Amino acid sequence: MNRIFLSLVTMLSILAAPLRADVEIQEVTSPMGFKAWLVEDHTIPFMALRVGFKGGASLDRPEKRGAVSLMMALLEEGTGEMDSRDFAKAVDELSTTFKFDTSDDSVSISARMLTENRDQAVALLKGAMTAPSFDQVAIDRVKGQIFSILQSDLKDPNKIARAAFDKAAFADHPYGSDHSGTVESVKALTRDDILAAHRDSMAQDRVVVSAVGDISPQELGALMDTLLADLPQTGAPMTERVEIGLEAGVNVVPYKTPQSVALFGHRGIKRDDPDFFAAYIASTILGGGGFESRLMDEVRDKRGLTYGVYSYLATKDHAELVVGQVASANDRIAEAIEVIKAEWARIANEGVTQEELDHSKTYLTGAYPLRFDGNGPIANILEGMQMQDLSIDYINTRNDKVNAVTLDEINRVIKEIYLPEELHFTVVGQPEGL
Missing domain, CATH: 3.30.830.10 (Metalloenzyme, LuxS/M16 peptidase-like)
Known part of the structure; x- marks a missing residue:
């Protein structure tokens, strides 16, 4: 199997999907009590999985803006004895794809995998989610990538406008600044800050799961227990509500x-x-x-x-x-x-x-x-x-x-x-x- 085949399977799943909104969703509860929403479809040996955690970048600790975003960017940089290259090679060999996203109110992991490689893909994803390496070499390299983006944003009128508008609307609330942080705040982040962001944002008490494709409710229940059991039971408290501070x-x-x-x-x-x-x-x-x-x-x-x-x-x-x-x-x-x-x-x-x-x-x-x-x-x-x-x-x-x-x-x-x-x-x- 290779990525070309996975792309073909993905295209077939799109062509096979009915263009209608009457989707049959099942709620699945795992033996350990995790819940997921499932749309079961066995026509193609392929599954899409989403794992999200409520809270997101709004859980950044004071003076640590950008920690959650940096942490999510580092999840694909290695786990266990795998460094970033080994991890990328393993993902490629399994013909699977992972994507790690951060927003103000959530962090999300999306995965696409073939049925025949599902167990191996889930094991690899579990390593990234629950035991990321957070190697200092990777931290420094990803920081450098973020610095480049942040410095570019300082010259982008659209980004400047968004930053000024958000600051006026939300002041010192996390919504008042970009979730990627600033050059100064990201530069000051340490490995301990990244570990804290991981504990704060990726916990069992705020997880939501959805799956679509070739998997049964029983298989999905077992998958969730495998994937989520080693995460902290509780994360950081959710941020407070903020009143809009915009002046006419x-x-x-x-x-x-x-x-x-x-x-x-x-x-x-x-x-x-x-x-x-x-x-x-x-x-x-x-x-x-x-x-x-x-x-x-x-x-x-x-x-x-x-x-x-x-x-x-x-x-x-x-x-x-x-x-x-x-x-x-x-x-x-x-x-x-x-x-x-x-x-x-x-x-x-x-x-x-x-x-x-x-x-x-x-x-x-x-x-x-x-x-x-x-x-x-x-x-x-x-x-x-x-x-x-x-x-x-x-x-x-x-x-x-x-x-x-x-x-x-x-x-x-x-x-x-x-x-x-x-x-x-x-x-x-x-x-x-x-």
Whole structure:
């Protein structure tokens, strides 16, 4: 077996997946009590696995920003007597793939493996997850890679804008800085800090598991016990909730560039709010529906002020925002901002029309099944559902929830969600007229 064959199997799994959202999910409980969501499919000898841990980079200890992100980047750098090259060679020989990701609220491991190599692949993954080497040579090398990225970010207007906006929104909360840390904070991290980040973030009390493909519930239960039994039982306490600190108006961060970047937004709505679906549809109409959105129509199509503008609902575990972004020439960004302000006020004051609501429902319900285009994407969706504490039948009821939103309901929610008087803009560049 080789990676070419694995790629072929992956492609076949995508082609074989039905483009519909009626996915049959089983909840599996292992002998040791670990739980997983499983979509069983034995048509191809292949499985996608996702293992996630709630908390993520928000669990960085004080003065240790970037520790969780660095720790996750080091998981594929060796285990036991294997160094990074040996580990990569073993992964390749098994025709499997591992990916380790960090976000503000979670860390996740994704794996793809062939059925005939599953036991060996799981053993290798267990070593990476529960007994990583964290060799100093690897630490120094990965730090160097992160330094390069962070230094590049200091010259990127988009990254500068995001950093300034997050700092204004979240202050000293972990959300207020990039989860990769800064050059200074990463430079100061020690091996002991990385070990602490591993204990804090990868523990049994916050794990979620999803699997899609050629595996039975009994096999998945045994797999979970093998993979997770040696992890700490409890991790660090979750971070505290943070209130949005954005002030209305425009904050300019001077930076020499021919085009200014603007991030904008204000406080938002929780993912478990009963009005979330109405807010979600409204967000699609205003700025999330691609070329069909109001912002694209007014800012790009009618006035040619930008190549793209968008807004969306950002629902973190400990804070919520309605947020968006636009970029425009320095001599036109002020006009783009005024148009966005006007559209924010128009939707807040006038709401949306029945035609817009119906069109958005058709778009959202029609596009949803296209997300289920293979074992990997489905496993990812199942993990996300568990992270957000959604019900196991969510996939099969989601479109019904979208279609149930009425015009009166959405226009009531819009008045509560869109707050023109609170709208904040962080602008990076040399904007004229601001």
